Amino acid sequence: MSRENVLVSAEWAEKNLDTPGVVFVEVDEDTTAYDGGHIPGAVRIDWRTELQDPVRRDFVDRAGFEKLLSAKGIANDDTVVLYGGNNNWFAAYAYWYFRLYGHQNVKLLDGGRKKWELDGRPLTRDVVEREATTYQAKEQDASIRAFRDEVVEAIGAKNLVDVRSPDEFSGKLLAPAHLPQEQAQRAGHIPTAINVPWSKAANEDGTFKSDDELRAIYGDAGLDGSRPTIAYCRIGERSSHTWFVLHELLGHEDVKNYDGSWTEYGSLVGVPIEVGAGKES
Amino acid sequence: MSGCGAPEQSAALPAGVDPGREIVLTGKVLADGQPVGGAFVRLLDASGEFTAEVVSSPEGDFRFFAAPGSWTVRALHRSGRGETAVNAEGPGLHTLEVAVA
CATH class of the missing domain: 3.40.250.10 (Rhodanese-like domain)
Known part of the structure; x- marks a missing residue:
């Protein structure tokens, strides 16, 4: 691509x-x-x-x-x-x-x-x-959309990319900082997810960074290009931005967007949740 | 520069937001002392990491909900750019001005 x-x-x-x-x-x-x-x-x-x-x-x-x-x-x-x-x-x-x-x-x-x-x-x-x-x-093309069971199974097996801001990832915030924070679900992230905020992929004028810059960003963050990837955020829109980068710009073949994202995962009963900055940062 | 915690409401808060519980960073983008609408206003955390972005209202207003900590608010507009720092330790309304030139 x-x-x-x-x-x-x-x-x-x-x-x-x-x-x-x-x-x-x-x-x-x-x-x-x-x-x-x-x-x-x-x-x-x-x-x-x-x-x-x-x-x-x-x-x-x-x-x-x-x-x-x-x-x-x-x-x-x-x-x-x-x-x-x-x-x-x-x-x-x-x-x-x-x-x-x-x-x-x-x-x-x-x-x-x-x-x-x-x-x-x-x-x-x-x-x-x-x-x-x-x-x-x-x-619907099921090869680009992830659902919750697949996400739970992906823990430790596939790349999970949490594209929210560091404070949402660590559990300090439940929503982006320009939105009110009153919500009912648990905070944190899916265990083994790496945190690469979507914004890393964009220049300040909103354009995408160059392919070389993008490859370096996800490589440095520990994304294993040989494994399938699932991206998520809060409701699936910011992770679409990252899905676009990985699948459409960098040409990774198996990349799914989990549109249920944190508002679904953080409300599920019994699934594992990690809080704090995570092992990658 | 930034004021801190004054209970003045320059722009109405959305329903359901309690400034006694949340840290609200609010303010205006100004150029030559006049409000600037349509500026891209971003919130950066203490490490300079992008956190959120809004577009200022026609009256130049912007608003963020933040966690405790040090923040930078940066505005980008056709007429120029500017930024302001704020240290928000606890819940309340923190009122800022960002001058672009």
Whole structure:
């Protein structure tokens, strides 16, 4: 996998705003950011209301994903360019989600909204309308999604990469530091997990670091490239960012995202939990 | 520079947040004394490690929830950058200003 296949630069994006077959999609943690100004022509996907089942804790099913993309005017052969705020956390989550349902031509805008804004590139409040399509999704690709039993079995056997901040890893905090901390589950991390915060992979402008830098970061942290890897965070969005780095940029073959992540694992009865900085740091 | 623990609320806290129990780092991004909206504000821990990032509101406001310790708040904007350090030992509202230039 080379980065040209999975990433586009802001410069490329600005030149291709009107290119037929290229659809820009904004996915933000703050779902109101789009209303304040978005990339011209971009549609919005609301990760909370449109990608999650409204009742069960799970994704929308295959039919639901087909309905969503059809309504957004996204066709199977479109090149989808995803971008968002917060260093592309939720755009990376959507990227992984698009891959999960088999969309082939999907890319991330390197640096997301942040780089776009820092560059002073155009944003608009214009309403975007795209003609509806008849989108057809594939069955979920189980090779990139991990569930809880597999995670418990992976302790000591596979690479477990906890991509949360050091204070969440050690158990001092239960959520990222820009979110309120009131939650019910236990704090800490999965035993044998290494802690490589997602942010290590990003430059300050939100773009990804170079392949050489990325290889050094995960190698130095003790990631064994010969073993399968499961990445997790709190709810699976930051670990999508790391999944993107390991699977799409560095080309590791067996990498799964555990979207249940700490909000599930830290609420399970009887599973082992480790607190403190862990043996790797 | 940073104030500490003053019970003044420059920006409303979300429902359910008790500043008597949590460490809340809140403040404004300023340029030439005027609030700067749309700045990327990141919280770095004592070792300089990235912890969280928010975008300042149109009034320049930002807010973080932190553990006890020493923190740096760094702002990045098209108009410039700047940072401010704070030592937050216990629960309460810590009010900061970050000037970008």
